[in-house]
Amino acid sequence: MEYKILGQTVPVVEMSLNSGETIYTQSGGMAYQSEGIEMNTNARGGIMKSIGRKFSGESMFMANYTAQRDNAVIAFASTVPGTIISVDLSKMSDGLILQKGAFLCAENTVNTEVTLTKKISAGLFGGEGFILQRAHGSGRLFLEVDGDTIQKDLQPGEVLKVDTGNVVAFQPSVSYEIETVKGLGNIFLGGEGLFLTKLTGPGRVILQSQNFSDFATRLIPYIPSRSN
16 A cells, blocks of 8 residues: 555545455545445444444444555545544554644554543543543554644653643553643633643653534634524
């Protein structure tokens, strides 16, 4: 499988598949394709895994696209303005933990499954619930990022505090918990909310410069409402 990322505002990842190669994505993730691609939609991994995906914010059913001939082309688009990044999971023996909405598509040799946050505080206040996704395997994984991508390799014990919603993914070796913002003035006047995500190394962390959900919320006051 060969790929290239095209576009800048709302990019797509375009792939050239050889006969028999399969890429899977959420339902509705495909942007365009050439002749020679067969689609098969199923509850990848079984009904229990598909229910878990639903709780983690992804589709219950996955669309699998298999090339029926060499050099068949298929492309998947991001859903909001931002970037698409490629991760080679063969270089990450322990896989990657994904936040809600980060998964775009992956090779058939990549497995995705739900995983629980280790700390109750992260599940209650982290903005993503108890259930995240873990991706592992030997293939290539594609993530969609709101805005620009920032990657950091944390050293053992190194702490990074991130605004809720700006975390895309991190290695399982990174500790994930929620910290309350200190000071009543900061809570009520700081404009950053009550909680920060605290990430403690070692391991790689992938961040996004924009939280699109927060951006959409800020647009609501400017949307004209229909008068009764």
